[in-house]
Amino acid sequence: MTIPYGRQEVTEADIDAVVGVLRSDYLTQGPWVPAFERAVAQYVGAGHAVAVNSATSALHLACLSLGLGPGDRLWTSPITFVASANCGLYCGAEVDFVDIDPRTGNLCPERLAAKLEQAERDGTVPKVVVAVHLCGEPCDMRAVRALGERYGFRIIEDASHAIGARYRGEPVGSGRYSDVTVFSFHPVKIITTAEGGMAVTNDAATAERMMLLRSHGITRDPAQMTHVPDGPWYYQQIALGFNYRMTELQAALGASQLNRLDAYVERRHEIARRYDEAFTGLPLATPWRDPDSRSALHLYALRLRVEMLRPTHREVFERLREAGIGVNVHYIPVHLQPWYERLGFRYGQFPEAERYYAEAISLPIYPAMTRSDEDRVIDAVTAAVQA
Ligand SMILES: *Cc1c(COP(=O)(O)O)cnc(C)c1O
Numbered sequence: 001m002t003i004p005y006g007r008q009e010v011t012e013a014d015i016d017a018v019v020g021v022l023r024s025d026y027l028t029q030g031p032w033v034p035a036f037e038r039a040v041a042q043y044v045g046a047g048h049a050v051a052v053n054s055a056t057s058a059l060h061l062a063c064l065s066l067g068l069g070p071g072d073r074l075w076t077s078p079i080t081f082v083a084s085a086n087c088g089l090y091c092g093a094e095v096d097f098v099d100i101d102p103r104t105g106n107l108c109p110e111r112l113a114a115k116l117e118q119a120e121r122d123g124t125v126p127k128v129v130v131a132v133h134l135c136g137e138p139c140d141m142r143a144v145r146a147l148g149e150r151y152g153f154r155i156i157e158d159a160s161h162a163i164g165a166r167y168r169g170e171p172v173g174s175g176r177y178s179d180v181t182v183f184s185f186h187p188v189k190i191i192t193t194a195e196g197g198m199a200v201t202n203d204a205a206t207a208e209r210m211m212l213l214r215s216h217g218i219t220r221d222p223a224q225m226t227h228v229p230d231g232p233w234y235y236q237q238i239a240l241g242f243n244y245r246m247t248e249l250q251a252a253l254g255a256s257q258l259n260r261l262d263a264y265v266e267r268r269h270e271i272a273r274r275y276d277e278a279f280t281g282l283p284l285a286t287p288w289r290d291p292d293s294r295s296a297l298h299l300y301a302l303r304l305r306v307e308m309l310r311p312t313h314r315e316v317f318e319r320l321r322e323a324g325i326g327v328n329v330h331y332i333p334v335h336l337q338p339w340y341e342r343l344g345f346r347y348g349q350f351p352e353a354e355r356y357y358a359e360a361i362s363l364p365i366y367p368a369m370t371r372s373d374e375d376r377v378i379d380a381v382t383a384a385v386q387a
């Protein structure tokens with residue numbers, strides 16, 4: 001049996017919660033979605049939360065509600081899932097990347113500062129910067145925020161890996177350093193709703209815009225209508241929205257999973273501490289964690305010291321897969337995807353990201369792992385990096 005790099009845990013309480021919805025009157029647009037939104041908003045300390053059918057949809061709505069459109073620019077990190085960049089393209093904006101800090105794999109604030117200086121001279125300052133908390137380790141948001149104030153761009157935190165993480169003593173999602181924060185509830189992430197995502201913000205107007213757009217741009221609020229309602233049946237479409245709604249089944253599952261979020265993050269730290277210790281002295285770097293933050297540890301990504309190894313990155317990866325360890329590589333740099341190469345990006349533009357890609361391997365880490373799963377991973381990694 002292969003040990004996957006990540007997987008969900010579903011308890012009897014989760015199953016009961018979902019079955020309860022199936023027996024109820026509402027499968028969608030009932031009480032569970034607002035209850036789950038309130039629970040997440042309260043957990044992260046945000047004023048408003050908008051549940052949707054994926055983090056990809058949440059990123060799209062966040063960009064639209066911040067006014068991103070044709071002629072605008074969105075910048076993000078090349079070491080992320082494609083959705084962090086695609087949201088800019090959905091809005092007709094131009095996308096560009098800022099190379100990473102090799103220590104964390106997160107967008108590098110010094111490189112961001114240098115790129116902004118040049119962009120100011122060229123008149124190409126972005127409207128939105130998407131900061132990704134890679135592997136659950138918070139990006140340097142204080143630095144990103146300071147640059148946002150200086151250059152006037154808006155900030156979205158792609159916290160798809162980072163619900164349950166803390167940055168400088170506050171939960172990721174508190175909104176102190178950004179306009180909108182986005183979470184993913186895909187089964188490999190920290191907590192799951194099968195598919196699902198959420199956007200949190202402290203700005204009421206931004207939240208209202210996202211709620212309108214997740215449901216076709218339709219309102220039933222007379223105050224938002226262009227004229228007096230024709231009758232009690234009346235609704236108006238006042239924007240071109242989408243159907244990005246989360247179902248009641250998903251929200252009930254998410255609310256049930258949320259009860260275990262802190263325990264999940266703690267369990268991930270336990271596994272990571274074991275790995276850190278077991279891998280000391282091997283020709284690889286274990287993930288760096290900021291002592292002032294608390295990572296959600298969605299991923300545990302090793303960086304091989306390829307210059308000290310006889311086997312190549314690919315050989316180590318293949319040896320681990322052969323040993324039944326479901327390792328992965330996060331991520332193929334987005335600028336090297338054919339869709340982005342077609343837009344003019346090419347190899348060599350973001351060397352730190354390209355080097356990261358050539359060295360990173362994600363090991364299994366998830367709450368339901370057993371001690372013997374951990375032993376198997378440790379033994380396999382130790383063997384795979386030997387000559
Ligand atoms: C998973 C992920 C997404 C997309 O999440 P979905 O809920 O699957 O749409 C976006 N950004 C990052 C960094 C992710 O890891």
